[in-house]
Amino acid sequence: MKKIALANMNALYEAIAKDMNLYVPIDNKASVNYAEWKQGDTPVFDKMTVRSAKDAFFPQCENMSTFSRDDDNRIIIDKIKLTEKDFVVMGIRACDVKAVAVLDKVFLSEPVDTFYKARRDHSILVSLSCSRPEETCFCSTFGIDPAEPKGDVAMYIVGDYAYFNACTDKGEKFLNGVSGLLENANDTDVDAAKAATREIMTKLPLHDVTTDGWGAGVLEEMFNRPEWEELSSSCIGCGTCTYVCPTCQCYDIRDYNGSNGVTRYRCWDSCMKSDFTMMAHGNNRTTQLQRFRQRFMHKLVYSPTNNDGEFSCVGCGRCVAKCPVSMNIVKVIKTMGGKK
Amino acid sequence: MQGLEKKIKDRAIELLESGKVDGIIGWEKGQFIYDPTPAVFTKETGLDNFCYNNFCGANLSKYLVGKITSDKKYAVLLKPCDTYSMNQLITEHRVNRDNIYIIGVGCEGHLDVEKIKRNGISGITGVSVDGENVNVGTIYGESTIAKSDVLLGKCEVCRGNAHKISDELIGEELQTPEASDRFEMVNKLEAMTAEERFAFWKGELSRCIRCNACRNACPACTCRVCVFDNGRSGIDSKANASEFEEQMFHIIRAFHVSARCTDCGECSRVCPENIPLHLLNRKYVKDINEFYGEYQAGEEADQRNPLVNFGDKDIDPTVISDKEGN
């Protein structure tokens, strides 16, 4: 384990940003979001970001190719260059680290998503051990330990120091690259802080949420439950929950007709929206109930069915905090889950 | 507030039992104190989970738009500011007045949990209002903040405790918070240079994630299919693929509700990125007041709004184009 005094963190950011892009949570006075670190920025590590770290690998909008015509009126197809520069995302909490694993499963299994893969290959995840879980957190429901995040390097902020522990070879290499700034530390230095976090977790209002009743193979039981109607009647059909979610992965591919050619891009889609999975024959989900059900069935039933019981919710609590009408996954889990 | 909650609950049960209404649209308890969910209560569901506390800021009038074809009768709980939206919906025939029973509920200003959290408070387990102060209990200890600092944006410019439309009132004697000048920030922006204004809006709108919460929560946005969702409109989009799309969406969103916007503040309340969207709507309100005379959408039902009206001496758009200075 290595450590650096918090007062010297700026030197560390500088060293990283010299030949890599560094993304950290930045408070812009209205909300906290990941942004590229620039000289003078002070990252905030004690607040949850509005958007998750998913943006770094799977941005809301990205160009895939462009089509234009040359002087002889032939169509030219330009592929967009894949990410080539290494980047570091610092301050990802355990829940978001788990979310990246969920996304990996989707995007890195055949057929591999080259855009995503390029970003993953060039990324270094510096995770952060939680010290102040919020009331909306329920990661323990999904077996995540917020005190012991994974990623390439795990970071712990305790007292006046930031401690780092490499979890992968990539992380080891990264720490070696900045070793001049780090001092040696004992693994036990952060134990008290970890224990404190775990203690807090048991006191959180949502600590007793369980996924009983949900999981692989319960499609038949859950799909036609009458509760969906009541739950979905509050939903206003905005995409907030899906866009702040670290595991939501649906996207749409669209063409933009500019004056000089066509840009093909992909952007996040949301099952909450009326034109989600719109096809030539029309839309197969025509009511908000169906769309609402899709979101939770995907996370709590379809995903575990197809991925060895792995839920695609990590309990980060973003949708709980941000839903304009407070109709969230915890409510759904509690209403329909439990032992019958 | 708790006394009022009990009163509303008792009355609601009475209305349901007597068969006067088939459902009550109100607020349901959430996981925490600060997250009540709009919900429909019926005889079957009962009112055990009903709540009315300091976090019931949501405007429930929009939930009636989806009930227009229903032959059931619904009672809806509206705070004074929500009744403006109701009048506007009645004016536009977006709700069926005959099937609505409006219960005007008293209000003493609602709180914004985002603002509480912005004060560095996390792990909230309880919130209680004590006069001018708000006591917040958290798993990390207690803190006290001034109520005026954590009021919802819309409550800072409250228009008073008068219900503009109602069939009965409960707790109407509650005192609403004192209002500040609602055009203060608009004036401030107008006094900036064009470059400063551009930078301001660029900074704000660049955070937009296009979740459409502002649109979907807005009681004036009632199109069956929004132009931004309509694949044949030529401007539909699911994300802001460029800066222009941010500007386009927000200018058009605000323009489409101009003169119909009651300034209820839902757009800013629901924005997950805390973009002050009401400042766009409020600019239209201010311009309309200045150019075409004072007008308050939803003041009463069946008003003719200034954008579906005209006068032969209206000011000319060149006044804007040729304006001096910034």
Add this chain to the structure above:
Amino acid sequence: MQEVKEFKPNIVAFCCNWCSYAGADLAGSSRLSYPADVKIIRVPCSGRVNPMFILKAFEKGADGVIICGCHPGDCHYNTGNFYARRRMTLLYSMLDYMGIEKGRTRVEWVSAAEGAKFSNVMNKFCGDIKELGECVKLGDIRCKD
């Protein structure tokens, strides 16, 4: 020395079929000149112009947008331009509020008999836009060269 390329503005003019469009015709047949940078789009009435049309023109690379309609009171449909007048006042005021140069948008009333006015209006507007230069604050980057 670097050659300074003359800025050729892109100007979109929405012209009402019953007045300004005929006014443009009259300007032409009277051999009055107006800049070739102006692209006229004929609309049935100035009241037909949706605010979205104006933004869309900017999106695709317009540097200025002008709407020409019948003089207030002379609308072929009696009231179309009255509504247009209110809408455009509000929209232009909003664009100004968002920091877009206010000179880039304009409304002018030009009747079918005013060929000379049409030519003057366009020459003036084109000159103004040339002074303002390329529109960089409003427009889609994907439509730029």
